[in-house]
Amino acid sequence: LSAKRGRQLFIRRIPGLSAIDEAVGRATEMGRPMLFSTGLGGLGIVSLQALSILSHIIRIAARYRARIIVPTADSVLYTIAEETTRDAYEAEGAGEAYNRDDVRYLTDNQFAYASGVVGIQHRERIASAFYFGSFFAESLILAENGQQVGAIQVAGTPQITQIPFFIAACDYTIIGDEYYAASAYLSREPTLLGSLVGQDIGKALILASIIIGIIGTSLTVAFTQPAWVESTILSFTNAFRS
Amino acid sequence: MVGSLTNSLTNGTLLAFFMPREGAALWIFILGSIFIGFLFLFLLTQVPAKFRKPIIIGVTFVSGWFYFLEFMIPRSNETMPLRRQLIAAEQAVWKAQTSLHRAIAISKERGSNNPAVAERIERAQGYAGSAVPQIGRAIEAVKEPLSRANTKVRDAELARGRLGAVSNDLPRDKLWSIEVADGRLVRAGDKYARLERAEAGLQSALEAARDAESILAAGAEADVALAAAKLGKADSGLRLAQSATEENFLTRYKEPVFQVSLVIGAFALGLGVFGLASMHAKTVLRRRPGWLNSLAFWIAMVVMLLAGLIKKYGVPAASGVRLSTGVYDTLFYGALAALGATMFSLVAFYIVSAAYRAFRMRTTESALMMLAAFLVMLSLVPVGVWLTGGLPAAGFWSAFRLENIGDWIMKFPNTAAQRGMAFGIGVGMLAMAIRIWLSLERGSYFDKQV
Numbered sequence: 001l002s003a004k005r006g007r008q009l010f011i012r013r014i015p016g017l018s019a020i021d022e023a024v025g026r027a028t029e030m031g032r033p034m035l036f037s038t039g040l041g042g043l044g045i046v047s048l049q050a051l052s053i054l055s056h057i058i059r060i061a062a063r064y065r066a067r068i069i070v071p072t073a074d075s076v077l078y079t080i081a082e083e084t085t086r087d088a089y090e091a092e093g094a095g096e097a098y099n100r101d102d103v104r105y106l107t108d109n110q111f112a113y114a115s116g117v118v119g120i121q122h123r124e125r126i127a128s129a130f131y132f133g134s135f136f137a138e139s140l141i142l143a144e145n146g147q148q149v150g151a152i153q154v155a156g157t158p159q160i161t162q163i164p165f166f167i168a169a170c171d172y173t174i175i176g177d178e179y180y181a182a183s184a185y186l187s188r189e190p191t192l193l194g195s196l197v198g199q200d201i202g203k204a205l206i207l208a209s210i211i212i213g214i215i216g217t218s219l220t221v222a223f224t225q226p227a228w229v230e231s232t233i234l235s236f237t238n239a240f241r242s
Numbered sequence: 243m244v245g246s247l248t249n250s251l252t253n254g255t256l257l258a259f260f261m262p263r264e265g266a267a268l269w270i271f272i273l274g275s276i277f278i279g280f281l282f283l284f285l286l287t288q289v290p291a292k293f294r295k296p297i298i299i300g301v302t303f304v305s306g307w308f309y310f311l312e313f314m315i316p317r318s319n320e321t322m323p324l325r326r327q328l329i330a331a332e333q334a335v336w337k338a339q340t341s342l343h344r345a346i347a348i349s350k351e352r353g354s355n356n357p358a359v360a361e362r363i364e365r366a367q368g369y370a371g372s373a374v375p376q377i378g379r380a381i382e383a384v385k386e387p388l389s390r391a392n393t394k395v396r397d398a399e400l401a402r403g404r405l406g407a408v409s410n411d412l413p414r415d416k417l418w419s420i421e422v423a424d425g426r427l428v429r430a431g432d433k434y435a436r437l438e439r440a441e442a443g444l445q446s447a448l449e450a451a452r453d454a455e456s457i458l459a460a461g462a463e464a465d466v467a468l469a470a471a472k473l474g475k476a477d478s479g480l481r482l483a484q485s486a487t488e489e490n491f492l493t494r495y496k497e498p499v500f501q502v503s504l505v506i507g508a509f510a511l512g513l514g515v516f517g518l519a520s521m522h523a524k525t526v527l528r529r530r531p532g533w534l535n536s537l538a539f540w541i542a543m544v545v546m547l548l549a550g551l552i553k554k555y556g557v558p559a560a561s562g563v564r565l566s567t568g569v570y571d572t573l574f575y576g577a578l579a580a581l582g583a584t585m586f587s588l589v590a591f592y593i594v595s596a597a598y599r600a601f602r603m604r605t606t607e608s609a610l611m612m613l614a615a616f617l618v619m620l621s622l623v624p625v626g627v628w629l630t631g632g633l634p635a636a637g638f639w640s641a642f643r644l645e646n647i648g649d650w651i652m653k654f655p656n657t658a659a660q661r662g663m664a665f666g667i668g669v670g671m672l673a674m675a676i677r678i679w680l681s682l683e684r685g686s687y688f689d690k691q692v
Contacts (some may be wrong), residue, residue: 010500021586045674045675046671049299052683070513071485075507075510075513075514076506076507076510077516078510079513080601087291100517101521104517104521105514105515105517109582110582111584111585112578112582116587119535121631123532140589141588143596144592144596158667159672160660160664160667165593168597168599169592171464175663175675176663176667176670177663177667179670179672180674183677191682192677192683193672194526195676195682196673199674202669202673203665203666206337221505236620239467
């Protein structure tokens, strides 16, 4: 509500999201396509967030008439990605630049999908690659091949186990909950910014409860269990008494 | 509204639409359903964007409410007394388990003769002792709903019995009535079986809690590990009973709602394959660069499709083994699985090249990362253990042995960082889910506030 009333809310800079413009600009200058992979996840919170970012990237790309290829591994997601892409092109008045074949359903098989995406990366000689969504063992295959073709790469996933691979192989990586801050960060809509602040308040509350829990448990353990604590307290008490 | 829909369903008026059909009527029904399905999809694609988005928002909102209410609405009143007893019994068992775990920890730290161990065991015995009558009361509480469910099963059996045996000579409406009665009997039977499972879980929990109490009665001499195992069994029994009573009036619709999403997914799969096939067909027909790859796609798709269909519907050979099974297995396990394994094995090489780039010390962060990785890797190989093998195995200096350093890095800084991220991701996901539910999210569909 305070964001809607015009209060300026501060969001720290997220380099990965700020690099999106640079990646699109590079592809435009080089005249080569970009690639946006939504990973293996089906329709869910993670994938919908990926589509929000895709929509933003396509809008920038559409302004420069840059081409973006979107291979998907889930058929339901494919239909939504197709519509999202078309809508984003039309919203920028570049409906004629939209190519239906650039949004593709490849397969739901993990490594068949990986090989399909790698094939696109090499054949199309992509200039920029974006990996947003749920990734598993194929994450490093995609990112390393993108690196081999010289693409600028931006990745983001809430999968904790895959983040190290993206950090090692990509130019920019969005870590942890930064992933869910993307739509607020990119759109700067007051409602979304407010929800981001709400998120942070939630995290602060969790942190406070963790700290209270740690103190409570530590005190319980310290004053009831270990003999050395008890003997230390006793020796201090005796020292003061004497 | 839900009530009237439920009545329509149980009275058979709505279900009559799905009455079994045969012959020409069956074919008309199938073709009609396909036609209506495609007509619905066609009309949906023709809806202007300004109306389509409110439809999506509405469906999202209603679906969200359905799952929210299913989760939040209290379970049926019938099993409320039972659930109260279950919660009380679970708390007592949990307290007994916690006391025992603490006794085990103290015993390891200060020896089993420590008075604190005996005190914890005594406490655990008290909690296990209080759990026993609570579980007994829960067993009493399950008897009444069980008896009611039994009566319902008998009524349903009698109603079904009055309708007689199924025969081809019976008129269709009579057959349909039999099907509806069968459905009622199955539902009543399901409920009875669920409550029976709850009772069985409670009986097992009661027995285990009694055993734990008698084991713990030996005081400091008690077999603590065995008592903990018995309490674990009691906990499992209580959980089984609880899961058997977790149902409200919306729960039964979860499965049909899931089926609807599966049907939508099946349509989408068709669209996905059609899109891919048409793209490759265009590439082949127009001889675009790389058209041979597209041709390979078409050949692979057609051959695999035929192999799958022949495997499913092919005629068995004289030996009883389908010849087509061999073709399918060769293609699936010999080609597809092998290609997948090849792709996966590439990860090993990519890890090396990615690690090489990541570990170049260009910044303080990468230097720290390299140092941590170096220590962890060294702690996991024999030479690392050998390097600091001269340090004592216990005491202050043991902390500087490489295997202990590696273990500490993995257990403390690494776990702490991962848990911190997991908390952030969890809160972020919750916020995102609420934004989608209330259509506040932008991007995929909602480019501006609706």
